[in-house]
Amino acid sequence: MSDESVVTLRLERDNPCNTTIVDQDGNVFYTVATDFTDASKPVTRLQDGIGKQVAEWIWRDARSDLLTIRGHGQTPASAWLKRSIIPFRDDVKFEDDLGVEYVWKNNKPGLAPQLFGPGSKTQPVARFIRAHKDYKADRQNPPVVPSMLLFDESVEPIRDFIVISFLMLERRRRETETATVNRAQSLAVFGQNGMFPTTTS
Numbered sequence: 001m002s003d004e005s006v007v008t009l010r011l012e013r014d015n016p017c018n019t020t021i022v023d024q025d026g027n028v029f030y031t032v033a034t035d036f037t038d039a040s041k042p043v044t045r046l047q048d049g050i051g052k053q054v055a056e057w058i059w060r061d062a063r064s065d066l067l068t069i070r071g072h073g074q075t076p077a078s079a080w081l082k083r084s085i086i087p088f089r090d091d092v093k094f095e096d097d098l099g100v101e102y103v104w105k106n107n108k109p110g111l112a113p114q115l116f117g118p119g120s121k122t123q124p125v126a127r128f129i130r131a132h133k134d135y136k137a138d139r140q141n142p143p144v145v146p147s148m149l150l151f152d153e154s155v156e157p158i159r160d161f162i163v164i165s166f167l168m169l170e171r172r173r174r175e176t177e178t179a180t181v182n183r184a185q186s187l188a189v190f191g192q193n194g195m196f197p198t199t200t201s
Contacts, residue, residue, distance in 0.1 A: 007156065009163075011147040014131040016170040017044055021149070021163070030054070030163060044171075046164060055164045069164060081165055094165050096158045107169055109177035115162060117155065126151035126162050128170070 009029055013019040021030040027049065034044040045056045057077060058066040064078035084091040090107040102125070103116045115126035127150050133142040151162055 005153045006150050007153055009149045009151075011131075011149070014147045016167045016174065032167060044167070046167065048160075054160050057168060065168065067164075067168070070160070077168060081168065092165070092169055094161065096161055102155075102158075102161075102165075104165060104169055107173055109173065113166065113169065113173070115151070115155075115166075125155045126166075128166060 008024050009021050010024070011019045011021055015032075017032065017034040019032050020028055021032065022028050029049050031047045031051075032044065033047075034042050036042045042059045043056055044059070046054045048054050053070060055067065055069045057068070060066065064076045064081075066074055067077040067080060068074040069080075080094050082093045084093075090105065090111075092104045092107055093101055094104075095101050100118060102118075104113055105116060105124075106113050112130065113128045114124035116123075117125045129145070129148045129150065131147045132145055134145050135142045137143055149163070149166060151159065155162060
């Protein structure tokens with residue numbers, strides 16, 4: 001991704017389930033909202049800048065979400081977002097309407113997701129930068145850099161697909177990240193209280 005060809009979209013809230021996605025000039029490109037009226041089946045809806053629905057997905061715990069993309073019928077998300085069958089690989093693939101395959105990498109807690117196209121084995125065509133403090137700008141009072149989704153102009157025709165796939169994967173990634181942190185904190189508390197099981201020889 002060269003600087004000249006990079007399009008930057010900013011998440012006004014660092015939340016893949018509820019946020020407004022704008023460009024560098026503040027123009028609204030997408031709105032993401034999740035309806036929790038039915039707590040057992042939350043529904044996330046993605047609308048474009050003029051309020052037309054781009055996609056929606058119904059959350060499911062045991063199975064993949066039910067996804068509906070504008071111009072397409074409802075389908076399990078796993079039929080479109082296909083995870084690698086290779087053990088310990090976190091790659092997730094999807095195809096555009098022309099059958100061109102794209103691969104999201106780094107879908108693990110603590111990593112920065114990157115999207116690669118068929119001709120971009122080393123240079124991503126899109127990547128996510130999570131909100132963070134910029135200590136280089138000011139070490140005493142570092143400003144917060146908002147979450148951003150950057151992508152190359154060459155993939156502008158599939159921008160909707162990129163945003164949909166990113167939002168769905170990011171939610172799952174953060175759920176896993178939260179579970180991992182909670183588990184680590186629980187183990188730390190057990191250890192401080194001397195509650196780890198002991199063995200005798």
